[in-house]
Amino acid sequence: MSTRTLRLWRGDADGGELVDYEVEAVSGMVVLDAVLEIQRTHAPDLAVRWNCKAAKCGSCSAEVNGRPRLMCKTRLGALPEDEPITVQPMRAFPIIRDLVTDVSWNYEVNQRIPPFTPSPDAEWSIGQEDVDRMSEFRKCIECFLCQDVCHVLRDHRLHESYFGPRFLVRIASLEMHPLDTLDRTDLVADEGGLGLCNITKCCSEVCPEHIHITDNAIIPLKERVVDRRYDPLLRLLRRIAGRGQAG
Amino acid sequence: MGVERHDYDVLVIGAGGAGLRAAIAAAEAGARTALVCRSLLGKAHTVMAEGGVAAALGNVAPDDDWRVHFQDTMFGGKYLNNWHMAELHAKEAPDRVRELEQWGGVFDRTPDRKMSQRAFGGHTYKRLVHIGDRTGLELIRTLQDKAVHAGIDVFMECTITRLLKDGERVCGAFGYRRATGEFLVFAARALVLATGGAGKCWRITSNSWECTGDGHALAYEVGAELVDMEFVQFHPTGMVWPPGVIGLLVTEAVRGEGGILRNAEGERFMERYDPKRLELSTRDVVARAIYTEVKERRGTPHGGVFLDVSHLGDAFVKSKLPSMYEQFMELAGVDITREHMEVGPTCHYFMGGIRVDAETGASSVPGLFAAGECAGGMNGANRLGGNSLSDLLVFGKRTGDCAAQHGADAPQIDDADVADAAAELTRDLSAPGGEDPYRLHAELQATMQEDVGIFRDEAGLTAAVAHLDDLVRRAADARSPSPTPAYNPGWHLCRDLRNMLIVSEAVARAALLRQESRGAHSRLDFPDFADYWGEHNIVVRKDADGMRVEARPVVKTAELATLIEQRKEAERA
Numbered sequence: 001m002s003t004r005t006l007r008l009w010r011g012d013a014d015g016g017e018l019v020d021y022e023v024e025a026v027s028g029m030v031v032l033d034a035v036l037e038i039q040r041t042h043a044p045d046l047a048v049r050w051n052c053k054a055a056k057c058g059s060c061s062a063e064v065n066g067r068p069r070l071m072c073k074t075r076l077g078a079l080p081e082d083e084p085i086t087v088q089p090m091r092a093f094p095i096i097r098d099l100v101t102d103v104s105w106n107y108e109v110n111q112r113i114p115p116f117t118p119s120p121d122a123e124w125s126i127g128q129e130d131v132d133r134m135s136e137f138r139k140c141i142e143c144f145l146c147q148d149v150c151h152v153l154r155d156h157r158l159h160e161s162y163f164g165p166r167f168l169v170r171i172a173s174l175e176m177h178p179l180d181t182l183d184r185t186d187l188v189a190d191e192g193g194l195g196l197c198n199i200t201k202c203c204s205e206v207c208p209e210h211i212h213i214t215d216n217a218i219i220p221l222k223e224r225v226v227d228r229r230y231d232p233l234l235r236l237l238r239r240i241a242g243r244g245q246a247g
Numbered sequence: 248m249g250v251e252r253h254d255y256d257v258l259v260i261g262a263g264g265a266g267l268r269a270a271i272a273a274a275e276a277g278a279r280t281a282l283v284c285r286s287l288l289g290k291a292h293t294v295m296a297e298g299g300v301a302a303a304l305g306n307v308a309p310d311d312d313w314r315v316h317f318q319d320t321m322f323g324g325k326y327l328n329n330w331h332m333a334e335l336h337a338k339e340a341p342d343r344v345r346e347l348e349q350w351g352g353v354f355d356r357t358p359d360r361k362m363s364q365r366a367f368g369g370h371t372y373k374r375l376v377h378i379g380d381r382t383g384l385e386l387i388r389t390l391q392d393k394a395v396h397a398g399i400d401v402f403m404e405c406t407i408t409r410l411l412k413d414g415e416r417v418c419g420a421f422g423y424r425r426a427t428g429e430f431l432v433f434a435a436r437a438l439v440l441a442t443g444g445a446g447k448c449w450r451i452t453s454n455s456w457e458c459t460g461d462g463h464a465l466a467y468e469v470g471a472e473l474v475d476m477e478f479v480q481f482h483p484t485g486m487v488w489p490p491g492v493i494g495l496l497v498t499e500a501v502r503g504e505g506g507i508l509r510n511a512e513g514e515r516f517m518e519r520y521d522p523k524r525l526e527l528s529t530r531d532v533v534a535r536a537i538y539t540e541v542k543e544r545r546g547t548p549h550g551g552v553f554l555d556v557s558h559l560g561d562a563f564v565k566s567k568l569p570s571m572y573e574q575f576m577e578l579a580g581v582d583i584t585r586e587h588m589e590v591g592p593t594c595h596y597f598m599g600g601i602r603v604d605a606e607t608g609a610s611s612v613p614g615l616f617a618a619g620e621c622a623g624g625m626n627g628a629n630r631l632g633g634n635s636l637s638d639l640l641v642f643g644k645r646t647g648d649c650a651a652q653h654g655a656d657a658p659q660i661d662d663a664d665v666a667d668a669a670a671e672l673t674r675d676l677s678a679p680g681g682e683d684p685y686r687l688h689a690e691l692q693a694t695m696q697e698d699v700g701i702f703r704d705e706a707g708l709t710a711a712v713a714h715l716d717d718l719v720r721r722a723a724d725a726r727s728p729s730p731t732p733a734y735n736p737g738w739h740l741c742r743d744l745r746n747m748l749i750v751s752e753a754v755a756r757a758a759l760l761r762q763e764s765r766g767a768h769s770r771l772d773f774p775d776f777a778d779y780w781g782e783h784n785i786v787v788r789k790d791a792d793g794m795r796v797e798a799r800p801v802v803k804t805a806e807l808a809t810l811i812e813q814r815k816e817a818e819r820a
Contacts, residue, residue, distance in 0.1 A: 012733065028489020028579065040685045044737035045729035049287075051455040054495050054574065056384065057290040073577055075491075096426050097734045104403070107288065107395075115396050116351030124348060125360040134353050135378060138385060142289055177351065 004076055005084040006034055008046070012097045019043075020084060025076050031087060032060050032071035035099070047098035055208060058143030062099050063088045068145040068206045090148040103144055105159055109167050112191065118179045130178050137173035137217060139209045142166065146203035146213055152196045162193035165203035165213045172217035175224070189225045194218070250430040250665060254658075255281045255400075257650045258420060258435035260407050261462065263291035264383075265619025265639035265646075266441030267390035268343075272647025273439070274397040280651075281433060282394070283402045285425065285457050289391045292443050292455055293639070296383030297498035297570065298367055299375030300347075300640070301633030302340035306357055307364040308372035313337040315371050317807070318814040320634060323369045323529050324598070324627020325766040325776075326811065327475065327784055330804045331605035332625045336634070336641050343640035344376050352389035354378045367503045369529040369631040380500045380570050386636055405431060407461065408742050409668040410438065410469045411660055416613035417469055418658030421668040425739065428676070428732025430669050434658040437650035439608070440466060440601060440617040441643065445750040447743075449594035449700070450692040453485055453496040459743040460750030462621035466601045467749055471610040473787040474623040474799075476599035476750075477757035478767045480630055481701050483533035485593025487551035492578045494593040497554065497571060499632040501588070502526040504567050506556045508537070509587075510545040516552070531629040531767045534592040538701050541591060551591035556583055592701055596635065598626040598767065599754070602786060605802075608646030611788075614655055618646040624802070628766025674726075675741040681726030684740040691718055691747060699755050704771040708759040715752045722748055756796045757785040 004025045007018045021038045023029075032050055039046040050060040053072045060071040065079060065086050079085050093101035146165035152158050163171075171188050174180055188194045203213045211217070227234055257273040259266045262284035274280040284291065303316040316337035321328055348354065348362065354376050355363040364373045378385045395401070407422035411432070419434040442462030446454025467473055484497040502508070508526050510516045520536040521528035528536075537552050546552060556564050561584040565572055568583070575581040575588060600623035601610050608616040619639040626634065694714045698707035722745050727738035763777035764770050783798040 026490045029491040030578070033491045039736060040689075044683075044685060045727070045731050045735045047734035047736065051286055051290045051457060052292070052295050053455065053492075054295065055577070056381070056570070057286075057294045057455075059286065059290050075578070097731075100426070100734050102426075103287065107401075107403075110392075111395050115392055118349060122349075124345070126353075126356060127360050128356040131353055131356055131378070138353055138378075138388065139381065141294070141384065174351075177353075180351075 004034065006038060007084040007086045008035065008038070008099070009088040010046070010098050011095070013095050018086065029076045030072055031064055031074045031076065031085065034076060034085070035071060035087065047096065047100045049100045056141060058141030061090055061143045061145050061148065063090060063148070068148045070143055070145070070208050073208055090144065092148040092150070092153045093144075106142070106144055106147060106166065109163050110170065113167060113171060113174070113187070114182050114184065116174055116177060116180055117182045119181050122179045124179070126178060130176070134173050134176055136211055137169045139211060140166065140169055141209060143208060145206045145208065149202045149206045151200070151202070158193065158196060162196045163188070165218065168192065168194065168197070168221060169211060169213055169217045172221055175221070185225055185228045188221055189229070194221055194225060250432050250669065252432050252434070253281060255279045255433060255435045257281070257437050257439065257647070258283065258433045259439040259441060259647070260420065261291070261441035261443060261619070261621070262288055262401070263293040263441060263443055263619060263639070264386055264390060264636060265643040266439070267387065267394050268640055268643025269439045269441055269618050269647030269650065270399045271390065271394050271397050272644045273651040274399050276648055276651035278651035281400045281402060281435070283405050283407060283422065283433070285404065285406050287403050288401055289387055291387060292458060293387045293636070294384045295453065295496060296386070296636050297380040297496070298500040298503060299365055299377030299382045299633050300340070300344055300386065300636040301367070301370060301374050301631065302344040302376055302637055303337060303374060304341050304344065304362065304364065304376065306361040308374070311372040311374060314810055316340070316374065318810055319370050320631060321627070321811060322814055322818065323629050323631040325629060326627065326781060327765070327801055328627030329605055329624035329802045330807050330811075331802065334804065334807060335605055335645070336625055336638055339641045340637035343637065343644065347386065347389050347640070350389050350393045352385055354385070365500065365503050366527060367632045368499055368524070368527045368533065370633065375503070375633040377500070379566070380498050380568050382636065402431070406739065406742070407465065408672065409664070410465050410615070411664050412469055413659045413661070416655065417615045419660050421665055423672060426734050428735065428738070430672070432660060432665050434660050436655040436658060437614050437616060437653040439646055439650050440615070440621050441619045443620045444597035445747060446594045448691060448695045448747045448751045448754075450696040451485065451494040452594040453482060453494055454594065459747050461743070461746050462617060463600060463753070464746035464749040466610060466612070466615060466617065467753070467787070467789055469612055469615065470789060471612045471615055472602040473753055474599060474602040474784050475627065476753040476787050477761050477785060478598035478628050479594060479754060480530055480596035480598060480767050481534045481592040482595035483530055483537050483592055484554060484590035486579065487589050487591040488549040489579060495574070495578070496593065496595070497588060497590050498568070499530070501554060501556055501568060501571060504556070505559050506554050507558070508533075509553045509555065510540045511547050512545055514545070516540050516545070529629055530632065534701060535769060537590070538592055547589050549589050551589040553587040554590045555587050557585055596620060596630055598628065598630050599623045599757070606645065607649040608642055609649065614653060616646045616650045618642040628768060672742065676727045676732060676738050677730055678726060681724045682721045683728060684725040684737060684744050687718060687722055687725055687744055688740060688747070691744070691751060695751055699751070699758060702769050702771050703758050705759065708755055711755045712752065712759065715748060715755060719748050719752070752794055753787045756794060757787055760785055760796050760798070
């Protein structure tokens with residue numbers, strides 16, 4: 001056992017400050033354990049959002065030593081011992097209190113994405129290779145760390161014109177479903193602001209589920225938009241086939 | 248403080264699988280529907296379900312059908328299940344699973360492109376539809392995406408603290424917004440409780456902070472009956488090391504895919520406890536076996552047993568058990584493709600719950616319905632793995648449908664009840680002095696862990712009841728250590744604690760009454776089955792003198808008797 005200092009951001013929408021707390025670190029302790037121990041013993045009104053404590057629900061997102069992480073998955077032992085562990089709320093969203101932010105914007109974005117729409121006479125025959133491809137995206141636990149780290153949202157605050165990596169992943173999973181009949185290309189290109197992503201891959205780096213957000217979701221979506229909108233041969237073929245661009 | 252008011256036809260409390268499925272059904276039936284949940288949408292405990300959804304599709308084992316699933320469920324529940332519930336569940340689970348797929352749910356496939364099914368404890372055939380070991384997440388996300396386009400109003404991060412009555416029937420609910428502390432009142436023609444379990448009453452649990460038995464306690468307070476409360480499932484395999492992750496679930500899929508349990512001496516000890524089913528025996532049996540091995544000093548240094556999948560091969564483990572690989576690697580520094588896991592029992596699931604009608608999910612109080620883990624009857628004395636996800640789909644839908652059709656008059660909320668409910672919360676927040684809720688919670692957990700755990704006896708249970716009685720009195724004086732109404736967990740815990748105490752008392756008293764060992768209830772002083780108790784459930788309700796606990800005959804269905812007898816016969820053979 002050793003004593004560790006946690007430097008937690010305390011405050012609300014009007015401002016706040018970093019406050020130091022000491023915790024007896026036990027073996028295998030994760031940052032969330034330490035924060036909850038502080039809540040039990042030193043700061044009973046410390047606001048922190050968490051649920052499963054098993055990296056399956058994506059509730060306890062925060063910035064640990066400046067990096068977006070799940071508190072339940074970050075072991076104290078993996079952080080430098082000679083300095084305090086700083087825990088701050090996600091920066092891309094409005095503060096509610098202490099470590100809790102208002103992530104409701106994400107739920108509004110999700111609602112704007114047309115849901116899975118199979119044809120009424122679809123035959124439910126799907127191959128494992130399709131499942132594997134979609135499954136990577138459907139692993140997403142909606143921790144919103146990718147949204148938090150994305151400079152389009154974090155620094156440029158373009159929440160009005162960009163869906164963010166999480167929902168590009170969601171759209172990619174719908175678009176890759178072999179039995180889905182909708183085409184969300186226009187949605188993702190226009191309303192979704194796909195072009196604002198300049199593939200710096202920060203989202204992939206912080207994803208606790210190791211989803212290759214940029215390579216496997218965003219870049220294929222970008223290619224699809226380019227094909228649809230700018231490929232003259234495809235456009236010609238489409239015109240000959242008499243198929244307009246479905247919305 | 249002002250009170251924000253909302254009016255609906257159906258109010259669903261809880262947004263795990265059962266609540267989401269009920270809300271979708273109610274909205275599709277044309278009811279104005281609200282869904283209230285304590286966390287963000289999609290974070291409920293259903294995400295923790297890993298192994299799969301049990302449904303007799305027969306995709307992998309063509310001989311499987313609802314009758315065998317029914318028999319397995321009844322055998323697992325030691326025949327205390329509500330027969331008709333177990334029947335409906337087995338018959339309707341396949342349709343509910345196919346429906347999920349049509350809503351966009353994605354599951355692992357067979358070579359002939361159908362949904363694949365895996366083996367699980369207590370299931371005769373390979374029956375669990377799954378996706379890797381994150382089936383619960385797939386299920387909740389599919390339902391969530393369906394629900395947000397179904398015209399349901401969702402109130403996230405709101406806690407309900409009281410149900411409101413209009414004469415005999417329930418007509419609404421009172422609660423608060425967790426982020427601000429603002430009060431809310433809902434008027435509704437019908438209410439559906441789908442609040443899950445109460446594992447937070449124990450120290451070692453796989454459950455999150457949300458599992459405080461709110462639905463059980465809210466229903467009890469308005470006079471509804473609870474059933475089978477003595478049956479609490481201790482999942483055989485929780486992590487035991489390092490200390491920070493004690494209790495964290497290790498999915499049964501590990502054993503379903505071929506994982507082997509060994510004690511510290513290297514012995515495959517399940518050969519002594521259930522030579523026929525071995526690791527895939529029912530959860531009650533495996534949990535007791537592990538507990539006994541540890542107690543008799545054949546456990547690992549960290550107080551568990553070994554669970555090994557290293558013989559299955561690196562690629563297989565990573566594809567079939569990816570989140571377990573990740574969990575052990577990240578949290579314990581253990582590579583399960585090469586090293587043993589160390590596991591021990593962890594409080595996991597409530598078989599007991601609000602007593603409901605099998606067909607409708609109606610409780611004994613008019614207008615009040617319940618589905619999922621907070622409802623009782625489906626699982627009897629022990630639940631089979633995989634039956635919770637199918638339970639919440641089958642009965643979530645039924646309950647939502649029936650709540651929508653519950654043609655009650657417009658609800659009349661009594662302002663005095665609202666004022667009273669508000670006064671309780673205000674007092675918890677701002678009255679001086681009082682008990683520290685965190686400390687009371689720790690005492691509660693210690694008592695339940697020590698005296699109302701896997702093995703019980705009269706002395707321990709009697710001591711627990713007395714201690715709980717004391718805690719109930721002290722919890723009335725629990726006060727928030729800080730006066731802020733915004734996102735204040737200390738304040739919230741004061742109220743949650745009272746719910747946990749009601750549930751804990753119900754468990755302890757029912758456990759004291761049941762003088763036998765059956766399923767998840769093991770009495771050291773009554774180690775055998777008792778014929779009388781094999782025919783009786785225990786019902787708990789509130790009356791003028793306090794908590795009343797009584798035996799009630801098992802709810803049977805004449806047409807199913809042959810199936811039951813066949814199974815009993817087969818087990819004797």
